[in-house]
Amino acid sequence: MIDLPSILSQALSLAIPIVGILFPVLIILVIKYFNYKSKREKLKAMIEISKNLQDPSEIKELLEDFKEKKQPIDYRRSGVLTLFVGVGLFLLGFVLPFALVKGVGLLIGAIGVGSIIAGYLYPNESAEITKAVENFEKK
Secondary structure, three states: OOOHHHHHHHHHHHHHHHHHHHHHHHHHHHHHHHHHHHHHHHHHHHHHHHHOOOOHHHHHHHHHHHOOOOOOOOHHHHHHHHHHHHHHHHHHHHHOOOOHHHHHHHHHHHHHHHHHHHHHHOOOOHHHHHHHHHHHHHO
16 A cells, blocks of 8 residues: 655655755756846847947947946945945844854844945045045154
8 A cells, every 4th residue: 555645754854955946956047047038128129229330439329338346345335335234144143042143133133344444445446545545644
């Protein structure tokens, strides 16, 4: 006689790790699909706009406008965010019975403090760099 609960239990015990392994792959595929779809729509819009343009310089300007401009990393902003995530985890450690959460919160908070310090040591805006050079030259 077939023991149905035993078979279902074995199938479930095999399905859980398989789903656990395949789920991140599924997430990555969904992200790549939507990135592809977004870029395709952007290119279609660019083609439609360029059909109406006659001057080649306008087409070059259009291409420059559609390029994604990289912003410099603001270590101070990301450091403050990281610091407060660490503080939040540390405070969560008082509510949860796990002492590990407090340690992780302190570690993340320390990384945030380091990022804030790096933001002041390595300025990324030209005005800040000029000011830092002038302060150094005064010494």
